[in-house]
Amino acid sequence: MPPDGTAVASAAECSRQVLRALESGSERSRVRLLDSEAGPAKLVSCLRSRQTRASRMTDAQRHELFQLVNSDSDPTAVATALTSHFETDDLASGAAVSAYGGEFVWAVRSDSRPHLYVDDEPAPPMDPLPDNLWVHSRRIRTGTSHAHYYRVDTSVLGGRRFDTAAYGEDSYAQDGVPQGEYSDELFHESPTYRGWKVSYWLYASPGVDPAKPSAVMVWQDGHRFLQRDQRSRIAVVVENLVHKKKIPPMVLVLIAPGYIGSHDNSSSYAPREIGHMRSLLYDTFNDDYNKMVVDEIFPEVNKTYRLRDDGYSRAIGGQSSGGICSLNSAWFRPHAFSRVLSRIGSYASIQWRWGQENPFGEYPLGRFGDRDPCEPLDGGNIWPFLIRKRDRKNIRIWLEDGTYDLENAHGSWPLQNIQLANSLKMKEYDFKFSFGNAQHSTTYGDAELPAAMTWLWRDYDPLMTHQAFVMDADEKDKPYFRVKICNR
Numbered sequence: 454m455p456p457d458g459t460a461v462a463s464a465a466e467c468s469r470q471v472l473r474a475l476e477s478g479s480e481r482s483r484v485r486l487l488d489s490e491a492g493p494a495k496l497v498s499c500l501r502s503r504q505t506r507a508s509r510m511t512d513a514q515r516h517e518l519f520q521l522v523n524s525d526s527d528p529t530a531v532a533t534a535l536t537s538h539f540e541t542d543d544l545a546s547g548a549a550v551s552a553y554g555g556e557f558v559w560a561v562r563s564d565s566r567p568h569l570y571v572d573d574e575p576a577p578p579m580d581p582l583p584d585n586l587w588v589h590s591r592r593i594r595t596g597t598s599h600a601h602y603y604r605v606d607t608s609v610l611g612g613r614r615f616d617t618a619a620y621g622e623d624s625y626a627q628d629g630v631p632q633g634e635y636s637d638e639l640f641h642e643s644p645t646y647r648g649w650k651v652s653y654w655l656y657a658s659p660g661v662d663p664a665k666p667s668a669v670m671v672w673q674d675g676h677r678f679l680q681r682d683q684r685s686r687i688a689v690v691v692e693n694l695v696h697k698k699k700i701p702p703m704v705l706v707l708i709a710p711g712y713i714g715s716h717d718n719s720s721s722y723a724p725r726e727i728g729h730m731r732s733l734l735y736d737t738f739n740d741d742y743n744k745m746v747v748d749e750i751f752p753e754v755n756k757t758y759r760l761r762d763d764g765y766s767r768a769i770g771g772q773s774s775g776g777i778c779s780l781n782s783a784w785f786r787p788h789a790f791s792r793v794l795s796r797i798g799s800y801a802s803i804q805w806r807w808g809q810e811n812p813f814g815e816y817p818l819g820r821f822g823d824r825d826p827c828e829p830l831d832g833g834n835i836w837p838f839l840i841r842k843r844d845r846k847n848i849r850i851w852l853e854d855g856t857y858d859l860e861n862a863h864g865s866w867p868l869q870n871i872q873l874a875n876s877l878k879m880k881e882y883d884f885k886f887s888f889g890n891a892q893h894s895t896t897y898g899d900a901e902l903p904a905a906m907t908w909l910w911r912d913y914d915p916l917m918t919h920q921a922f923v924m925d926a927d928e929k930d931k932p933y934f935r936v937k938i939c940n941r
Contacts, residue, residue: 515553532582568604596621598897618896623903631659645744649711660702666761668703670768673775675707700910735774736804740785763918770794796898801864805832837872850884855891883922
């Protein structure tokens, strides 16, 4: 049976916050965490309470809050509701936002009048409330994400902006739509990766018959997809789209990053101390990940659900490093995966190797595997040029990124994704490029998941085993994507 979504989400966020405190907090914070009389268990309990109070608001609570803010209620009652729903730190930092579909409520605590900006445009003046609280609400477009930040006394509050998903109706459970089933957490120790372990889960949508071959979609960072009412809401999206016959019934294979030792991947990424291998699995430009998934894990899955073995009926998706991993997999084995969903893909030089000294020591914790010095290997930064120079492959690709994605020593995420989109156009791939204004966040991809899945699986015919994917006629008539500097 599936794990309880509420428990999983709480545990996952608690674990991540504990790990952040241990791994990236100040020395003072780490000492306070480890030496407190309450101990880590009490801290996790407190964090779980915080998660319930803040981001674990139910959809009904978000809707009720929007109605309250837009009613003639006493300002004190509205202020009380905001402090009940939002954490004090979130109100102070500007992170406090509630969204139910297109019903958005923004709240902030400030001594001076704050000026709210939504999608880089000034919003109407916020309403003052007791206790230095300010609130603004309005209905806003769904199926995308919306960015907000505040200016207080001419400065951007905390120097931060925040992205929030505005889910459409297909991301919410609908009456009369059957639900699918999650498996328990499963484990695989991979000979390809010399003993590394991965956790994975299976999700079977309504309409899947275990005795008959089904379409399948693999997702990297699989532990992110266990909550029905959080993040991508992938189970709900699949159920609604299957019910509407927009996609076929399918099995999702949800694979978490690898690790060495003992670790519960349903709660968090494995900390480095037990060998967190996410980047090696996802960012490395070779066929190793396919060897583990297609050659090792799929035969195990087939013992529970029969999977179709034609690439036409198989898709793979992921975000960030999981996004580039999806394209890697389809490129090396288009006969195994012909449909790719890449969100904020890391088409950067993260795993580029030039024979340098292994930066994190010997196997198994060495960043580049078991060789020191590392063997030379191309990085994901070559993708835009590889597509242009090599023969076209029969792959359908939904590519998504945002203006405010990462810019660091590994590369420029927005520019690489734009270049990749132009390369796909140049070679006349069947592709869709969705470019928003989000940061390195899945909120944009989460909100548009129903549209992405519908596009990716459009015109699927279970009687077929192959389709020659061709560029849409409308796309052929469009120009290449061009860049314009917009922030200076």
